[in-house]
Amino acid sequence: MLIVDAHLDLSMNALEWNRDLTRPVAEINAREAGLTDKPDRGKAVVSLPELRKGNIGLVVATQIARYVAPGNTLPGWHSPEQAWAQTQGQLAWYRAMEDAGEMVQIHNLQTLEAHLNVWADGFDNIEKPVGYILSLEGADSIITIDHLEKAYNYGLRALGPAHYGPGRYAQGTDATGYMGEAGRELLKEMERLNIILDATHLCDDSFWEALDNFNGHVWASHNNCRALVNHNRQYSDDQIKALIERGAVIGAALDAWMMVPGWVRGVSTPEGTNCNLEAIIDHIDHICQLAGNTLHVGIGSDLDGAFGREQCPYDLHTITDLNKIPALLGKRGYNKNDIENMMHGNWLRFLRKAWA
Numbered sequence: 001m002l003i004v005d006a007h008l009d010l011s012m013n014a015l016e017w018n019r020d021l022t023r024p025v026a027e028i029n030a031r032e033a034g035l036t037d038k039p040d041r042g043k044a045v046v047s048l049p050e051l052r053k054g055n056i057g058l059v060v061a062t063q064i065a066r067y068v069a070p071g072n073t074l075p076g077w078h079s080p081e082q083a084w085a086q087t088q089g090q091l092a093w094y095r096a097m098e099d100a101g102e103m104v105q106i107h108n109l110q111t112l113e114a115h116l117n118v119w120a121d122g123f124d125n126i127e128k129p130v131g132y133i134l135s136l137e138g139a140d141s142i143i144t145i146d147h148l149e150k151a152y153n154y155g156l157r158a159l160g161p162a163h164y165g166p167g168r169y170a171q172g173t174d175a176t177g178y179m180g181e182a183g184r185e186l187l188k189e190m191e192r193l194n195i196i197l198d199a200t201h202l203c204d205d206s207f208w209e210a211l212d213n214f215n216g217h218v219w220a221s222h223n224n225c226r227a228l229v230n231h232n233r234q235y236s237d238d239q240i241k242a243l244i245e246r247g248a249v250i251g252a253a254l255d256a257w258m259m260v261p262g263w264v265r266g267v268s269t270p271e272g273t274n275c276n277l278e279a280i281i282d283h284i285d286h287i288c289q290l291a292g293n294t295l296h297v298g299i300g301s302d303l304d305g306a307f308g309r310e311q312c313p314y315d316l317h318t319i320t321d322l323n324k325i326p327a328l329l330g331k332r333g334y335n336k337n338d339i340e341n342m343m344h345g346n347w348l349r350f351l352r353k354a355w356a
Contacts, residue, residue, distance in 0.1 A: 001340065002119060003322050004347040006060040006251040006300035007200075007222035008046060010132070011090035013304050021047045022102055025318045039266070043308030045318045048102050051130050054320035057119040058106065058344075060221055060300070061094065061132040063087040063156075066163055067140035074165045076140070083141035091154060094132065104129040107155045109355040116348070133351075135198060135221065138163030139170065145189050152193045158221070159190060160198035162206060170206040173233045179209045191216040196354060199223070199243065200251075200300075203232060211242060217354040218246045222253040222300035224283045229261050240287060244296045247353075249346045250287055251300015252280050256311045259283065270314035277313045277321075281328050284342065294338040298346045299325070 013019045017038065019028050025047045035041040051059065065086035066076030077083040097103040106112050115131040135158035142148050148156075161183060162172030169186045171177040179187070183206070190197060191214055199220045202210055211218070220243055226234035235243070235250075243250060256270055257263035259279040270276070287297040303312065303319050315324065326339045334342075 001055060001323075001326060002058070002116075002344045003054060003056040004058045004298060004344040005051075005056050005319070005322070006219070006249075006298060006347055007135075007253070007302045007305070008059045008061050009064060009137070009302070009305050010046070010059070010061045011093045012062065012064055012306075013044070013046065014093050015089055017044075017304075019044060019047075022049070022097075022100070023047060024049050038306075040304070040306070040308030040310060043310050044304055045309055045312060045316065046304040047318075048097075048130055049126070050318045050320050052125045052128060054318075054323055055119075055125060056130070056319065056322060057125065057128065058115065058131040058347075059133070060135050060158060061103075062135050062137045063090045063141070064137040064163065065090075065141045066138055066165075067168055069166075072165060080140060080143045080168065084143050084147065087136065087141045091134075094134065098129075101129055103132050105155050106131045106133050107157055109352065112348075112351055112355065133157050135159065135196075137198075138167060138172070138201070139186060140168045142169070142186065145185055148186065148189050148195070149193060152195060156195065158196035158198050158219070160200050160202070160221070161186060161210065162201045162203070164201070170210070171203045172201045172206075173203065175203050177203065177205055179206045179213075183209070184213050187214040190214065194354070199235075199248070201233070204236075204239075207235075207239060208242075211246065217350070218243065218248045219350060220248060220250045220300075222251045222302040222305075224253055224258045224280075225286045228283055228286060229258055231258075233258060237290060240290050244291045247296075247350070249296055249298050249350050251298050252284050252287075253300055253302045254280060254312060254316065255302055255305065255307060256313065259313070265311075269310070270312060275313050276315045277324055277328055279313065280325070281332055284329070285332060294334065294341045295346055295349075297342055299343065
């Protein structure tokens, strides 16, 4: 079964983690043996060969570069211009992957359908390029509103205005406050260009302001349920219902602290918190119950999103193990059509409507 994963930080891993994603995960981890600069060294789960092996033929792949003002202790760049330059390096990596035949950019209906035909032809997926839709996680690197059209012209098709903390255009996880004039101007230009609004990471105030001021297509690429794990990073039932009303699809994220309550970074373990793939089925099922159908949830794994196996479900060894999810959904009573919706159909329906 084809799987669509709506959130992977591939270029960040390639450039900031210095991982050659054209190699098998085991080789990547072996090369990191003994490194201690990041807590997930030697614990990667994502590479392009693993995506192909898992029939994960289409992903939403990010650019990400945060601007941090003086006094902001989060990691990031000291000017929007530096952040923009970082995203351009990330773009260059995606282009290099295209040139090598490893990936192909999907940016309109024609490229989408052509790519799906390639992956439906019955031949060995090992030789097929992984399709990617380019998304920007956090808008800090958009130096001026004019830069958004520059980004659209090189293929940007989705944008989340915020990430963690305060941002130039919106407030994100662990922050509070509204988007303000600059954020509303960004939303207006996104709507003009038909760039998808990714509501993920918006704090509550900015979330509601964004929905009130944006009339385009909205999704939440990697977001779980506050009702199950009570943190502002998750969305409340009212927020999930609002997304459903807008026709959104919400991607289930496989970061352990978002899956199970009580997680303490650097202390908790997946085994100790019973964090397995069944836990993500709980979040998926919760969204389906709120919607009354299976049309508004998919996979947005965020795997290797600055964490590795130390903070993954314990029964997920590489991203290929997303293939375990259909059977788990079946055990919960979901039928074949439901499962196909959640593994790929909902994202494809969304894109076909957005790009029609």
